[in-house]
Amino acid sequence: MEQLQTSQSLYQALWNSADILRSKMDANDYKSYLLGMVFYKYLSDKMLFYVAETMEEPTDDLHKALGLYRGYYEDEETHSDLLAVIKGEMSYAIEPDLTFTALVDRVNDGTFQLEELAQGFRNIEQADELFENLFEDIDLYSKKLGATPQKQNQTISGVMKELAVLDVAGHAGDMLGDAYEYLIGQFATDSGKKAGEFYTPQPVAKLMTQIALLGREDKKGFTLYDATMGSGSLLLNAKRYSHEPNTISYFGQELNTSTYNLARMNMILHGVPIENQYLHNADTLDEDWPTQEPTNFDGVLMNPPYSAKWAADSGFLQDPRFSAFGALAPKSKADFAFLLHGYYHLKQDGGVMAIVLPHGVLFRGNAEGKIRQHLLEEGAIDTVIGLPANIFFNTSIPTTVIVLKKDRTTRDVYFIDASKEFTKGKNQNLMEDKHIEKILEAYKSREDMDKFAHLASFEELQENDFNLNIPRYVDTFEEEEVAPLTDIVANINKTNQEIATKSAQLTDLLHQLKGTTPEAQAELDAFLKDLTL
Known part of the structure; x- marks a missing residue:
């Protein structure tokens, strides 16, 4: 206390x-x-x-x-x-x-x-x-x-x-580092859209980090990578959930120089040893990084800018990050380019990636549909989690956390509809620990849960043309309770009685009106004669 x-x-x-x-x-x-x-x-x-x-x-x-x-x-x-x-x-x-x-x-x-x-x-x-x-x-x-x-x-x-x-x-301990993050969060609230570029709200960061570390909390020398690291808050969450926090190596890249400097300060304030920080200031999509060992990581966490523009030049089809998929993310929406970049840097053996993106990536067609189908055929997509709307600083749209792995022996996908897991706040919806815990428990179990979660077989995904829109797999429809006919009739009679009473009161008031001239009185008399209430 x-x-x-x-x-x-x-x-x-x-x-x-x-x-x-x-x-x-x-x-x-x-x-x-x-x-x-x-x-x-x-x-x-x-x-x-x-x-x-x-x-x-x-x-x-x-x-x-x-x-x-x-x-x-x-x-x-x-x-x-x-x-x-x-x-x-x-x-x-x-x-x-x-x-x-x-x-x-x-x-x-x-x-x-x-x-x-x-x-x-x-x-x-x-x-x-x-x-x-x-x-x-x-x-x-x-x-x-x-x-x-x-x-x-x-x-x-x-x-x-x-x-x-x-x-x-x-x-x-980390009190100053935590206060520093508290301030970043306050700035994010204060400066609206721009701030979302450098900060991932703590509840989302908590959920993604725990998924990435699940079952590996005791691992020494855990390597974590965020190719769009912002202020580094998503990476730094790993310190909370690892039992070997001082052995974690952090790899991060950020395009915006001032945000990159913020991440550097944040690492130092959180007491991350200098030899465990590998931070880079450059454009993640334009040029791959890191290209020197290590290039693949135990965990990949990303909250990239949503539907950002990127070059999408045909030369990228020869880039090893994208070449296996036979298509590039469209110029106007780099979402899948970020996803494939992170996936490329994921360890083959036991690596776990969690990326938060807008729902469009789950169902849009053309090149994105082709990439999505390839990922599903490869068994790369493990879990799709639908988050509530209005929990981010820079957008009110609902988002999804996609969990990817490289060493899966099955091609099923687990869907969690967590869109209702929030507490309404003044300006934003808030995900509390109880909501995160419910999602994590479902993620660990991979069991069907009524109106919340469903494990879809590869055949199901095929039948849906590899469309991953969550409502196709998790039915959250609630039937409205139908009132008895006697109650409905009673309500209709009551409403009709109220209408009759109000109409009589209005007619009485209208008859009290007087015209200010003979012409006005004649017009009023004609109006009252034709009036039926």
Whole structure:
């Protein structure tokens, strides 16, 4: 309970700091500033506490830790050895005057200059390849922050003062990483459609991750791949469900550079060892990645942009990712291109892939129909799960999770209609743990469940021309209860009586009307004569 309260106060403090920027720019812009500064504070605080521990004077007071650091930093005898130890452990070192704590002190006494924070960002970026260009989205001199340098300084100073109260490094475990994801989720809600590009709602991420890890929670060295990783939240969920979380290797690719940087920060904040991060900034469909070992993975998780446009050049028919299927996803809908890319990178032996896509992929024809039929004939599609509508930030349409495997000995497909598994929220429908648990229990059993799940044989799929539209396999039709005839007659009589009463009241009121001129009265009399109620 105490940890929950601490989390809530942390979330609240983080969110309060966003208020300063919220009036000046939209969420898609201010997330870079806020999350970047949270990250810089995290690096700064973590380093100060590490120095205090290393010098065997541990403290939970940042100012005391800064005082210790400054003393050893300015001492010629300890300076170089201390920096070597810090860099060896953390891959960076921030000089005392550029630590977040020192900068906030100068904010409070009115001597802070924006250039100092900018220099701190540059120093981190140049410290190690891991941090290269990490703060490139944060323009501290943007007119959005204020029309004059003084206004810009005031805005950033205000944000830093709000963030100064956060105990970001002193919390146990993944609290900051989780708070970071909480904020990403809030930004996703705030900035609408754009945000869906970098964030998969937690319930969907939970479901997909548990499916990918099912029965392999104890596996050491699990490899996980997301070719459209956004902020990395889908990948990072694996830490929650693996019993060997520190041995997971994360492979991720992202087209948008600022979102890619967000994922890099997210990995570091979640304590993922540097040697377990393999992240890439490029176009997944245009050029295959990874192409050097390992290229196939234990788990593949994807939430690609829905029905996106892509090149679909004929040359892709020779690309090993797509060549076996004899057709390419159409230019206007890259859904199957993303699916085949992920499937190509799935391990042959025991690999599990879960991808979330719009329902159109289940029944659209032409090239998509051809690809779908090939996958079904190969036995690649294991399960189709229909999710509720309006659970994503960027679309209200219902979506489907498709589970694929390469080593199946059967070609049946298990259908789960989870479209009603939600709790209605203010702006969005919410899938709770009980809903996810129900889906997972069905997935594990592969048993028919009335109005919820059905295991379709390959012959059934053939009879339906390889159309996977869920209502063809799971009948959720509810017959309306027919009332007894005596009740129906009683209701009709009651309604007729009410109509008669109201009509009589209306007629009485109309007869009380008087024309304001002889002509108007004559017209009114004629109207009342012809009126039948």
